[in-house]
Amino acid sequence: MRVLGVEGTAWCASAAVHDTETDETLIESDAYEPESGGIHPREAAEHMGDAIPRVIETALDRSGGDIDAVAFSRGPGLGPCLRVAGTAARALAGTLDVPLVGVNHMVAHLEIGRHEAGFDSPVCLNASGANAHLLGFHDGRYRVLGETMDTGVGNAIDKFTRHLGWSHPGGPKVEEAAKDGEYVDLPYVVKGMDFSFSGLMSAAKDAVDCGEPVENVCFSLQEHVFAMLTEVSERALSLTGSDELVLGGGVGQNARLREMLAEMCEQRGAEFYAPEPRFLRDNAGMIAVLGAEMAAAGDTIPIAESAIDPNFRPDQVPVTWREGESVAVGRGVSAGGLSGDRRGAEAVVDVLDDEVVKRRIPKSYRHPELDATLRRDRTVLEARLLNEARKAGVPTPLVHDADVAESTLRLQRVGESDLAEALTPERARELGGLLARLHGAGVVHGDPTTRNVRVGDRLFLIDFGLGYHSGHPEDHAMDLHVFEGSVEGTAADPEPICRAFEAGYAEFGEPAVLERLAEVRDRGRYQ
Numbered sequence: 001m002r003v004l005g006v007e008g009t010a011w012c013a014s015a016a017v018h019d020t021e022t023d024e025t026l027i028e029s030d031a032y033e034p035e036s037g038g039i040h041p042r043e044a045a046e047h048m049g050d051a052i053p054r055v056i057e058t059a060l061d062r063s064g065g066d067i068d069a070v071a072f073s074r075g076p077g078l079g080p081c082l083r084v085a086g087t088a089a090r091a092l093a094g095t096l097d098v099p100l101v102g103v104n105h106m107v108a109h110l111e112i113g114r115h116e117a118g119f120d121s122p123v124c125l126n127a128s129g130a131n132a133h134l135l136g137f138h139d140g141r142y143r144v145l146g147e148t149m150d151t152g153v154g155n156a157i158d159k160f161t162r163h164l165g166w167s168h169p170g171g172p173k174v175e176e177a178a179k180d181g182e183y184v185d186l187p188y189v190v191k192g193m194d195f196s197f198s199g200l201m202s203a204a205k206d207a208v209d210c211g212e213p214v215e216n217v218c219f220s221l222q223e224h225v226f227a228m229l230t231e232v233s234e235r236a237l238s239l240t241g242s243d244e245l246v247l248g249g250g251v252g253q254n255a256r257l258r259e260m261l262a263e264m265c266e267q268r269g270a271e272f273y274a275p276e277p278r279f280l281r282d283n284a285g286m287i288a289v290l291g292a293e294m295a296a297a298g299d300t301i302p303i304a305e306s307a308i309d310p311n312f313r314p315d316q317v318p319v320t321w322r323e324g325e326s327v328a329v330g331r332g333v334s335a336g337g338l339s340g341d342r343r344g345a346e347a348v349v350d351v352l353d354d355e356v357v358k359r360r361i362p363k364s365y366r367h368p369e370l371d372a373t374l375r376r377d378r379t380v381l382e383a384r385l386l387n388e389a390r391k392a393g394v395p396t397p398l399v400h401d402a403d404v405a406e407s408t409l410r411l412q413r414v415g416e417s418d419l420a421e422a423l424t425p426e427r428a429r430e431l432g433g434l435l436a437r438l439h440g441a442g443v444v445h446g447d448p449t450t451r452n453v454r455v456g457d458r459l460f461l462i463d464f465g466l467g468y469h470s471g472h473p474e475d476h477a478m479d480l481h482v483f484e485g486s487v488e489g490t491a492a493d494p495e496p497i498c499r500a501f502e503a504g505y506a507e508f509g510e511p512a513v514l515e516r517l518a519e520v521r522d523r524g525r526y527q
């Protein structure tokens with residue numbers, strides 16, 4: 001089968017022909033380069049109007065031969081751009097009298113890596129301009145395991161470079177400038193598997209304004225942003241029990257990001273794959289490749305139902321082309337046991353008879369200064385918050401000893417299993433009540449996933465390493481969001497679990513927090 005792909009979500013007007021027989025993909029692209037500032041939607045759409053017919057014609061000419069289907073990016077992206085590319089794709093499918101396939105651009109960023117790597121069921125880190133998220137396949141869909149709470153990673157970096165007066169796109173220029181830089185301290189914001197960039201970017205702009213050499217800020221910006229992405233990727237591997245990671249999106253062209261991810265995977269014994277740059281940045285090749293798989297699965301759409309969707313989320317897509325596959329990215333958990341690997345995302349835990357020794361191991365992928373700071377701060381904070389939580393009536397292990405220099409805690413051993421293995425609505429309800437009590441005492445857990453709750457005669461909260469003090473409904477709602485995210489990523493039937501969890505929270509907690517949870521859920525979605 002030969003499929004023509006059309007891509008036009010934002011800056012890249014592109015057409016490609018993928019041949020399933022030879023597995024060859026010919027890509028023809030024409031980039032929009034703003035004269036000043038960032039991407040202007042109208043200018044970008046004008047570029048599409050001009051370039052899309054040209055790249056389609058060239059791709060068809062160069063590839064020769066017949067086309068069996070036309071695939072196009074339905075979203076997410078800029079409405080005016082999507083409309084131009086969509087119209088061209090529909091017209092072409094009509095003229096050639098072949099089926100039309102509507103592809104989700106973010107799923108295409110993921111699938112191209114999976115296709116090339118030959119991985120079964122990887123976790124995917126999509127690091128692109130307008131997005132930053134982790135996806136895992138579960139129960140017929142790609143679930144969003146974690147994502148940015150504000151802007152996409154590329155856009156965050158591009159905004160910083162706009163502040164410097166540099167032309168778009170800024171990512172490659174930051175990478176270049178970072179080569180001569182030295183480390184400076186910047187904020188590091190990870191909440192479970194979610195993360196945010198706005199505080200970090202403001203601090204980076206301030207640092208430059210206060211005279212810090214630009215190359216130092218660029219260097220440190222990369223060290224922080226990419227360490228955050230690598231940390232959440234590792235946490236997603238740990239939570240789901242997957243041992244394969246693929247990278248997608250334009251920021252994936254950055255060598256330092258790829259280096260960190262490769263190093264993290266090597267340390268865990270996981271496999272890492274990053275597609276070649278022509279498949280990482282926006283391109284129609286990935287649309288054609290996924291389009292071919294969808295067409296083969298009969299997943300085509302009538303022209304009348306092929307409207308574009310600027311907010312098209314990856315988890316809205318029924319993954320028709322993997323139907324019948326029993327693998328789930330959460331197989332370690334869904335198979336009823338843990339993946340045999342008791343190594344959490346950030347610490348090694350030795351389980352003794354009645355004691356647990358938890359050591360935060362150095363992560364060689366992070367800059368040594370950042371690594372030392374994170375391990376020290378999290379060890380101290382964890383010991384403190386475990387005690388505060390218990391005083392507030394939330395069962396936690398007793399802290400027997402804390403060795404800050406070694407980032408090691410000796411803790412009482414609690415519970416018989418992780419909540420991930422024993423998740424019921426009743427227990428979710430109990431946990432809701434415990435989190436409400438914790439929040440009432442002004443403590444945020446920071447990472448209340450199903451792996452951070454132990455089950456015994458009652459529930460125990462463990463791993464406060466990402467915790468902090470806050471009385472803000474926003475921060476409390478984030479805890480709830482993190483828990484529900486971990487449930488949605490792994491449970492077969494998340495709905496009753498989440499309902500019971502919220503009911504348990506409602507009993508002891510502030511209504512404002514549950515209201516905010518609904519907002520957090522919507523807000524975290526692609527900007």
Ligand SMILES: C[C@@H](O)[C@H](NC(=O)OP(=O)(O)OC[C@H]1O[C@@H](n2cnc3c(N)ncnc32)[C@H](O)[C@@H]1O)C(=O)O
Nearest residue numbers: 009010128129130131154169171172250251254281282
């Ligand atoms: C919805 C769609 O339009 C959007 N596409 C997109 O953002 O283009 P993409 O090609 O995936 O990523 C572009 C981003 O990738 C960044 N970028 C490119 N090379 C880079 C590098 N060497 N280091 C860091 N960032 C880089 C650019 O600065 C820009 O922000 C998306 O996937 O979110």
Ligand SMILES: [Fe+2]
Nearest residue numbers: 128249250282
């Ligand atoms: Fe993209």
